[in-house]
Amino acid sequence: MRTQVGIIGAGPAGLMLSHLLHLQGIESVIIENRTREEIEGTIRAGVLEQGTVDLMKATGVGERLSREAHFHHGIELRFNRKGHRINMHELTGGKNVTVYAQHEVIKDLVAARLQAGGELIFNAGDVSLHDLDTATPKIRFRKDKAGELQEIVCDFIAGCDGFHGPCRAAIPGTVRKTYEKKYPLGWLGILIEAPPSAPELVYAHHERGFALLSTRSPEIQRLYIQVDPTDDIANWSDDRIWTELHARLETDEGWKLIEGPIIQKGIIAMRSFVCDPMQYGRLFLAGDAAHIVPPTGAKGLNLAVADVQVLARGFDAFYKTRKTELLERYSATCLRRIWKAERFSSFMTSLLHVNMDHSPFERGIQLAELDYITSSRAASTSLAENYVGLPMEW
Numbered sequence: 001m002r003t004q005v006g007i008i009g010a011g012p013a014g015l016m017l018s019h020l021l022h023l024q025g026i027e028s029v030i031i032e033n034r035t036r037e038e039i040e041g042t043i044r045a046g047v048l049e050q051g052t053v054d055l056m057k058a059t060g061v062g063e064r065l066s067r068e069a070h071f072h073h074g075i076e077l078r079f080n081r082k083g084h085r086i087n088m089h090e091l092t093g094g095k096n097v098t099v100y101a102q103h104e105v106i107k108d109l110v111a112a113r114l115q116a117g118g119e120l121i122f123n124a125g126d127v128s129l130h131d132l133d134t135a136t137p138k139i140r141f142r143k144d145k146a147g148e149l150q151e152i153v154c155d156f157i158a159g160c161d162g163f164h165g166p167c168r169a170a171i172p173g174t175v176r177k178t179y180e181k182k183y184p185l186g187w188l189g190i191l192i193e194a195p196p197s198a199p200e201l202v203y204a205h206h207e208r209g210f211a212l213l214s215t216r217s218p219e220i221q222r223l224y225i226q227v228d229p230t231d232d233i234a235n236w237s238d239d240r241i242w243t244e245l246h247a248r249l250e251t252d253e254g255w256k257l258i259e260g261p262i263i264q265k266g267i268i269a270m271r272s273f274v275c276d277p278m279q280y281g282r283l284f285l286a287g288d289a290a291h292i293v294p295p296t297g298a299k300g301l302n303l304a305v306a307d308v309q310v311l312a313r314g315f316d317a318f319y320k321t322r323k324t325e326l327l328e329r330y331s332a333t334c335l336r337r338i339w340k341a342e343r344f345s346s347f348m349t350s351l352l353h354v355n356m357d358h359s360p361f362e363r364g365i366q367l368a369e370l371d372y373i374t375s376s377r378a379a380s381t382s383l384a385e386n387y388v389g390l391p392m393e394w
């Protein structure tokens with residue numbers, strides 16, 4: 001088999017790249033090791049930056065999003081039992097916070113690719129990369145996990161296989177530098193069947209730990225609480241989760257948390273990670289394969305979409321003019337913006353979580369920071385412009 005761009009991974013990065021390439025008349029094949037049902041059913045991100053929404057609409061995959069997403073003008077920061085609204089719309093000149101689940105983005109992109117006759121190979125096994133420093137890099141895989149070994153000869157390979165996939169490791173250790181921070185923090189996330197308790201997202205700082213109130217639909221809500229990342233979900237009965245949520249979100253203003261049946265729960269650990277460079281020979285990494293942010297800034301999916309926009313432009317220039325300049329600059333172009341998102345995600349994480357090792361002095365500084373951000377227009381504008389998404393850099 002032969003293609004122009006072989007894409008490993010059908011997450012937001014891989015699917016959006018394939019979609020953009022198709023619009024530019026460039027052929028691609030996506031190799032994914034999970035089934036379509038699995039990728040369309042995995043619960044992950046919820047918040048889209050304005051740029052992600054604009055791109056989806058401009059490229060013909062924003063129709064359902066326009067109908068079903070929730071467009072919020074702000075978020076609430078809650079601490080000391082009081083809510084403080086950050087009006088993102090006003091502070092950023094009209095940008096919104098869009099709540100639309102990642103698996104809905106995936107469903108829309110898979111449908112668009114299949115409708116356009118795109119080639120997606122699900123449930124592939126033993127995916128491996130070869131000859132990356134030649135003009136004909138190759139992907140090998142087994143169909144339906146155990147079939148005969150097949151090979152795709154490509155002009156380029158896009159490594160869109162998430163944090164645990166094989167692509168990053170295909171860049172020799174001598175070439176690749178990695179930067180990492182692990183936090184002693186985890187999020188216990190739940191989905192509940194209930195109406196929303198608040199009109200916008202609530203990020204709550206409380207001495208018992210962080211809590212986040214998000215939404216999915218008028219009937220389904222998404223909530224998170226800070227827990228020990230090594231904790232076992234079996235230790236968290238529904239009653240215990242509700243007790244923590246009530247304690248951390250309660251206000252003196254008579255606000256009420258609406259409970260409902262918990263239909264899904266799980267714990268995730270948090271890390272910050274950057275791989276530099278994001279390119280080796282004819283392999284280009286994009287999204288979580290190259291970088292991870294803690295979810296507090298709601299940036300991961302959006303960074304993945306930003307990377308592939310830069311990459312798609314580079315491929316476009318290559319196929320139109322054979323010029324490789326943009327592709328050569330891919331890594332440096334993306335990393336400038338990625339480091340700013342790393343900064344913001346790490347800042348939001350330390351602003352809102354409770355660090356058990358903090359001295360009373362450090363805790364005082366943290367509360368002063370929350371007070372400053374919610375009372376200074378300059379500080380809340382800085383938070384707002386990062387949250388809705390910094391402009392693309394080309």
Ligand code: RFL
Binds near residue numbers: 013160289301302
């Ligand atoms: P993905 O989504 O991990 O997709 C990678 C795909 O590659 C496949 N794969 C392989 N395929 C073939 N061969 C192999 N050997 C393979 N190994 C893996 C995988 O099956 C998968 O389908 O990476 P991508 O495309 O880079 O997208 C990144 C985003 O998924 C991620 O950054 C976000 O989910 C992060 N995130 C959030 N991002 C936001 O922008 N806004 C949010 O509000 C937000 N909230 C979150 C989040 C992530 C969370 N979790 C669960 C980590 C909330 C949470 C709780």
Ligand code: PHB
Binds near residue numbers: 045047201222297
């Ligand atoms: C979510 O709805 O899953 C969500 C919202 C905001 C975040 C992270 C996750 O910062």
